[in-house]
Amino acid sequence: MLTINRLSLQLPLYVSWWKREWATCLNEFSLTFCSGEVHGVVGASGAGKSLLAYAIMGLLPTAARLNGQLAYQGKPLDEARQRQLRGRELALIPQSLNALDPLARTKRQVAWAAQRAGQSSRHALQSAQRALDHYQLDARAQQAYAHELSGGMARRVLTAMAHVSQARLVIADEPTVGLDPLQRQRVLDALRGLADQGKTVILITHDLRHALPIADRVTIMRDGQQVETASARAFHGSGASLASAYARALWLALPDNGFLSHAVSQAQPTEQEITVA
Amino acid sequence: MALGMQLIPRIARRLSRLTLVLLCVALVSFGLMMASPVDPVDAYLGPQMAQVSPEQRALIAERWGFDAPPAVQFGHWLRQLVSGDLGWSHVYNQPVSEVIGQRFQRSIMLLGSAWLLAALLGFSLGVAAGAKEGSTLDNLISTYAYITASTPAFWLAIVAVLLFSVTLGWAPTCCAGPTGVLNQDVTLASRLHHLLLPVITLALLGIANITLHTRARMLELMRSEVATHAFAQGASRFDIAWRHGLRHASLPAITLAFASLGELFGGSILIEQVFAYPGLGQATVAAGLRSDIPLLLGIALFTALFVSVGNMIADSLYSAIDPRMTSGGL
Incomplete structure (x- = not known):
């Protein structure tokens, strides 16, 4: 479905106003996402998870240096194709709730997303209505402004916006942040539901626990590099079937596995989080 | 119903505040x-x-x-x-209310058209410039706005008279109508012809101000997560400027447009002087120079009322556009 081949990303870092260095944010990252799967991308803050999402969507800052290849459904995914597919084939559920326009009502914003995916304005309102109903947002929430929604509701509105686009690849960037367990489960179930319709869902999260229940495969990232991609089933017991020490350490650090946090620090060398090239 | 109940005390509070402001203005001018x-x-x-x-x-x-x-x-x-x-103006030998009434009728044509022109043009230019930071259009509009924003109104007016009236002869040099023609005999076309140059000169300054503020808000929006999210949905720059930009940028533009009524009034005093346009601004200068206390007090009071009402409108419009202002959000 989507193939990433040796993707490297560097961003300029101004040490002082005349001296620029390049920070490597993704380093030779290769991965293939399949249709109908929820693929968890797990890593610490600063591991390059969100930048990976932006690289796929083609939303990187203009100063970024990108190397490597992206291919979507067998054809190269270059800038022009990204522009063409954004909102129609590729959808992003952003990390921040501030992505909702504070000055427009919920339903209208969702309808905009549908219009941007190519629907007529009347049709768009109908599909906005359906999507919001699907995510259990009542008439009051549909007429509300962003600041009147709870965190969970806003999160579901963002999910509905990706839903109406009928995109076949949905990237959810930290969709569980700031949600109580029940709300979180609803959002995760919604994502699982998208994958069960045959779509590809990339679930970006820093919390392995949130990815495991719904993910088919999980990729562990560190410092812009792919540490390991394993089936979600590999994360069980003592993690013996995991190849890398870091992935095993993350698994063992979970509360259910006895908080073995020293394992993480042992598996993590003392080098800087961002490798300066 | 609850809204109506809240509305009456709010209006009463506003009115009493307005009375107090007017009293202070009268006291200070006196x-x-x-x-x-x-x-x-x-x-x-x-x-x-x-x-x-x-x-x-x-x-x-x-x-x-x-x-x-x-x-x-x-x-x-x-x-x-x-x-x-309001008393008797000894400069014009007329009741003050009559002087203000007559003069304001002419001034409102000048002020109103300049204000409308500044607001509409300034807003459109600001949105166009802010939609793409650093584009050729943005550079052109910003440069223009910075230059006009730092140009004194009276100087611009003098240059305009010199160039368009004296050298080119396109516009009349003075007054609200041709000299020697009775006020009621002046045709509409002639009135507009006489208004043209003062309106454009007065509007130019307002345009720059509104353009710069609208542009700043647009840049903020285009860098925000709202815009990134819209880009992710496949929106074009134009789409974002149209659907999100107009809403966001209208907030500072409206506030500024109504709040700048006072500046506009001040500007009109200078402009009317240069163009010898017989409006309220010219009457203000005459009243000041010849110590016509009742007239000056009347004009001060009237201007204060005008500007305060403008600010009040800005306040209420702001809360009508930004939902966060009404429902106690932010």
């Missing part, structure tokens, strides 16, 4: 007039000053009530005001 070195009797007499005996001067002063202490004069004026009488 104090300034009292401190003015121009003697109203001298100013009234003009060149005939030397031919008038001190007794006659005292008589004039007594007739106009200038002999009484300032506090008594102010009290007298206030009593008259409450009964609806």
Whole structure:
């Protein structure tokens, strides 16, 4: 479905106003996402998870240096194709709730997303209505402004916006942040539901626990590099079937596995989080 | 229903605040007039000053009530005001209310069209410039806006008269209509022709201000997560400017447009002077130079009322556009 081949990303870092260095944010990252799967991308803050999402969507800052290849459904995914597919084939559920326009009502914003995916304005309102109903947002929430929604509701509105686009690849960037367990489960179930319709869902999260229940495969990232991609089933017991020490350490650090946090620090060398090239 | 219940005290509060503002304005302007070195009797007499005996001067002063202490004069004026009488202008030899009425009719044409032009053009230019930071269009508009924003109004007016009226002869040099034609005989076309240059000059300054503020808000929006999210949905720059930009940028534009009514009034005083346009601004200058206290107080009061109402409208419009203002959000 989507193939990433040796993707490297560097961003300029101004040490002082005349001296620029390049920070490597993704380093030779290769991965293939399949249709109908929820693929968890797990890593610490600063591991390059969100930048990976932006690289796929083609939303990187203009100063970024990108190397490597992206291919979507067998054809190269270059800038022009990204522009063409954004909102129609590729959808992003952003990390921040501030992505909702504070000055427009919920339903209208969702309808905009549908219009941007190519629907007529009347049709768009109908599909906005359906999507919001699907995510259990009542008439009051549909007429509300962003600041009147709870965190969970806003999160579901963002999910509905990706839903109406009928995109076949949905990237959810930290969709569980700031949600109580029940709300979180609803959002995760919604994502699982998208994958069960045959779509590809990339679930970006820093919390392995949130990815495991719904993910088919999980990729562990560190410092812009792919540490390991394993089936979600590999994360069980003592993690013996995991190849890398870091992935095993993350698994063992979970509360259910006895908080073995020293394992993480042992598996993590003392080098800087961002490798300066 | 609850909204209506809230509305009445809110209006009452606004009105009482407005009355207080007007009273302060009247008091301060009166104090300034009292401190003015121009003697109203001298100013009234003009060149005939030397031919008038001190007794006659005292008589004039007594007739106009200038002999009484300032506090008594102010009290007298206030009593008259409450009964609806703004007093008598000795410069125009007419009731103050009539002078203001006539002059304002002409000024409102000038002010209104300049204001509308500045608001609409400034807003559109700001949105166009802010939609793509650093584009050729943005650079052009910003440069233009920075230059006009730092140009003094009167200087621009003088240059405009020199270039378009004197050198090119496209526009008349003065007045609201051709000289020697009675006010009621002036045709609409001629009126508009006389308005053209002052309106454009006055609007140019307002445009720059509104453009720069609208642009700043647009840049903020285009860098925000709202815009990134819209890009992720496949929106074009135009789409984002149209759907999100207009809403976001209209907030500062509206506030600024209504709040700048005072500046516009100030600008019109200079512009009317340069173009010899017989509006309220020119009357203000005449009243000030010749110590016409009732007229100046009347104009000050009227202007304060005008500007305050403008600010009030801005306030209410702001909360109508930004939902966060009404439902106690932010």
